[in-house]
Amino acid sequence: MLLLALDTATPAVTVALHDGTDVIASSSQVDARRHGELLLPAVDRVLTEAGLRLDAVTGIVVGIGPGPYTGLRVGLMTADTFGLALGVPVHGVCTLDGLAYAADIEKGPFVVATDARRKEVYWATYADSRTRLTDPAVDRPADIADRVAGLPAVGAGALLYPETFPNAHEPEHVSAAALAGLAAERLAKGEELPEPRPLYLRRPDAQVPKNYKVVTPK
Template identity: 35%
Template sequence: MYILGIESATPVAAVAVAGENGILAERMVFNNRTHSVNLLPMIKAVLEESGVGRRGLAGIAVSGGPGSFTGLRIGMSTAKALAQVLGLPVAGISTLDTLAYPLAGWRGLVCPVLNARKNEVYTAVYDHIRKITLAGPMAIQPDQLAEILLELAKPVVFAGDGVPPYASVFRERLGELASFAPLAANFPRGAAVAELGLSAFKNGLGVDPLALRPQYIRPSEAEVVWLKKNSGRINS
């Protein structure tokens, strides 16, 4: 079984092909071009480099959010279109799960943080040893997240593009309990999406492309503006 993984929920675009024996090919870019420009050439490249090709795929896994509203729409649209053409199932993979997955060997808590703007982060708290999620997914202010982690009172490692702007908050509030993953772990990888997707498909969690939905957690700016303009009309 070979799975194509597509990650587009953050400023990084990443794709990979995974099989039973591991990751066969992976590409990642962080540049000024939009994901709509980057993704298709990258997908074509990893399918060729892996030797799998489009017809060798059993499914497509794609980042399901939370993250950039535009990035998620581009990634999901790409995954859906390709899956429909090839007659394949798809699986949405949590962006937070994708960030936390490479840190599964950490003995303490794992806390992925994505910059959600407006002084908030998208986050969840994982205990990989017990294989449970202790909190989230949620959009929350960094100091409120620190309070939750203080109550849990365990060492925690942070990873994600929310680390640079808010690392000082976590250091100040958590002290020696806080650790930070290397820069290489601050963006979700296509390889993690593909590997998590492989597990999802093995467990029968693939769905029809038309059934795939993103996990936004909070409404987009456009939805907030619309609701403000139409709140009177809705309540009348």
């Protein structure tokens, strides 16, 4: 097994290679505006570090969000393209699950929350680092304060809103190394992973203007 994992659902552009037992190379850069520019060089850098070619990969793992439309689609389209070109399966993993897997919290429940912009967070609760209790959702922190009160939390969304998440910790962003490790565990157990389809949870920020004037040729 050689998994190439990548995620662009948060400001982190993150890539890793996993041989089924351990991460053998990884790269993470935080830049919310340069996902498309940074992702492929990161893949090349990780392969070079591992001394491997892309055609050695036997499966792709991609973070499916939730995340902003523009960044999230970069990773998903790249993963789909690699899968088609190499003829290997593409596995989805919830980005929040990757953060939970990397969290240094021995026992839950706890919360994972990422920045959804618009003064909102993407979030879910977990029983432990491998077991999600609730479906991913997007809400204003104040609207879920009662539901997450007293729970430890990880992620950039939790760190941004200490009034709702007073017990917030790192990791701030997901790592492809965590996604790959979680995927490798589940695949080794024969579990099915989600389809590589995006969890947007809301409409994209860019919208077609309403009541625009249609110009037709005379």
